Amino acid sequence: MEPLRDDELDVLLREGEPRWRPSPRLDRRVMSGYRPRPWEWLWRGSVRVPVPVILGLFLAFLWWQRARGTAPAEIDMNQFRPVEQLEIKLVRSGDAKR
Amino acid sequence: MDESEFEDIYRAHRDSVYRYARLLTGSPEAAEDIAHECFLALVKGNFQAGRSGARAYLLGAARRQAFKRYRGLEREVELVEVVAAPSGESDLPAAVAAAVAALPPLQREAMLLFSWEGFSLEEIAEMTNAEVGTIKSRLSRARETLRRTLAPYREYVGGTNGTVA
Secondary structure (H helix, E strand, C coil): CCCCCCCHHHHHHCCCCCCCCCCCCHHHHHHHHHHCCCHHHHHHCCCCCHHHHHHHHHHHHHHHHHHHCCCCCCCCCHHCCCCCCCCCCCCCCCHHCC | CCHHHHHHHHHHHHHHHHHHHHHHHCCHHHHHHHHHHHHHHHHHCCCCCCCHHHHHHHHHHHHHHHHHHHHCCCCCHHHHHHHHHCCCCHHHHHHHHHHHHHHCCHHHHHHHHHHCCCCCCCHHHHHHHHCCCHHHHHHHHHHHHHHHHCCCHHHHHHHHHHHCC
16 A cells, blocks of 8 residues: 555644543642642651751750750758768678678 | 642643653553653742743653653554554544554654644754754654555545645
C-alpha cells in the first residue's frame, strides 16, 4: 500500500489526536497535595529557620550552660564544726578481716 | 504561588501533561502518578507563574519522571491491529495513538511535542537536551513510519472534511 503523503498524514494526526483525560482521582490528589489538611502539617510539615536564629539560639544555650556550671553552690558556714577528736588509727588489713 | 494561580495552571496543562506521560509510559496509572508528581513539584519548587513556560517546565518534569521509571522504554504494539481494515471512523484516534505509541520513545516524544503540543523544533531541542538537527531527524523518521502504518486510513483523510488541505 502506498504510504500517505505529508499533507494526508497531517490531517490524520490532527483528526486522530488522542483525547485522553485523567480520572477525577488525579484532581483530588493534586489539589489535596496543594491544600494539606491541618494535622498533616504537624506530621509532615517543616519550617525554615534562618541560620542567624539557629546560631543565636545555640550561643544562648552555651551561655546558659556555662552560667549554670559556674554558679557557686550555696554553703552555710555555720554548719561547719571543728573536729572534736583527732586520732590517727592504723588499721592493718588483717585486723579489718577480724 | 497562590491557590487560584496554581489551579489555573493545573487546569490549563493537566491534560497535556497526562497525555504526554501516557504516551511515554503506555500506562494510564503511571501517567496519573507522573502528572501528580509534576504538579506538586511545581508548588514545592516555588515556580513563578510569571516566568514563561509553565507547560515546558511541566512536560520537562514529566519526561524526567517517565524515563526514570521506565529505563529503555519501549512499547510493543501489534501493528497488525493498526493495519487491519478499519471498522469505523471512531477507530481513527485509537489507530493513530497506537501507531504513535509503537514508535521508538524518542521519536514518539518528538511527534507528540511537535504535532500535538505545538512546540517548535528549538523548544523541543531545549526540553529534551538534544540538537535541533537530531529532533528533525527523529521527526522525519517518525513521520516516515507513520505514513506507512496509517496508510490504510487514507480514506478518512478525504472523508473527514471532503478535501485534503
